[in-house]
Amino acid sequence: MRVYTILVYDTAAERNAGVLRTCRRYLRHQQRSVFEGELSAAQFVRLREELRQRIDADYDHILVYTFPPGTDPQRQAWGRPDDEPPDIL
Amino acid sequence: MRVYTILVYDTAAERNAGVLRTCRRYLRHQQRSVFEGELSAAQFVRLREELRQRIDADYDHILVYTFPPGTDPQRQAWGRPDDEPPDIL
Numbered sequence: 001m002r003v004y005t006i007l008v009y010d011t012a013a014e015r016n017a018g019v020l021r022t023c024r025r026y027l028r029h030q031q032r033s034v035f036e037g038e039l040s041a042a043q044f045v046r047l048r049e050e051l052r053q054r055i056d057a058d059y060d061h062i063l064v065y066t067f068p069p070g071t072d073p074q075r076q077a078w079g080r081p082d083d084e085p086p087d088i089l
Numbered sequence: 090m091r092v093y094t095i096l097v098y099d100t101a102a103e104r105n106a107g108v109l110r111t112c113r114r115y116l117r118h119q120q121r122s123v124f125e126g127e128l129s130a131a132q133f134v135r136l137r138e139e140l141r142q143r144i145d146a147d148y149d150h151i152l153v154y155t156f157p158p159g160t161d162p163q164r165q166a167w168g169r170p171d172d173e174p175p176d177i178l
Contacts, residue, residue, distance in 0.1 A: 006154060008120060010120050010122065011168075031097060031099050031150055032099045032150075033099065034097050055168050058169060059168070060168040060169060061121075062166070062168050063119060063123055063165075064165045064166075064167065066162065066163045067162050067163075071160065073154040074154070075154055076152075076155070077150065078141060078150075079141075079145070079146045079150045079151050080148055080150045
C-alpha cells in the first residue's frame, strides 16, 4: 500500500544538504523545504530511519503528512513559480 | 464547503513576520514555515489575496495544498517536538 506523503523540513543550515540529498532519493522536491510523493510502507520506514540518523533530534524538526492511497491534493503556488527550487540553502 | 489546507511559505526574512501574522488569522501554525487547517472557499480567497499583497511575487514563494472535505491527514513530527513553533524568524 502506498501513501501520499508531504514532508517539510526545518533543520540547521549545516544539515540541510544531507537532508535534501536523502529526501531527493524518495520524494519530489517542490519548494526549498518541501518534498512530496508516494511511498510504500517500506520506503517510508527507510526514509524515516535515514533522516533520524542525519538530524539532531534536539534541534531539527521534520513534519510529515501522510494521506490515504489515491489522495490527490490540489497544489497552488503563489508568488515566484518554482520549476526547480534553488539548492543554495 | 470547507477544504483542508496545508500552507508552506518561503519568503524573504523582512516579510516573514507579516506573512506569519496573516496566516495565523486563518490557520494553525504547525512548524516554522508551515500552517494547516480547514478553510471555507471565502476564507481561502481572502487569505490568498491578503498574502498576494504582502509578498514579492518575483522572490517569495508560497505553496498551498488543498484536500477534499473530510480529509484527515496523519501528521508525524521527527526530531524536536514543536508545541508552539518559535516566532524568531
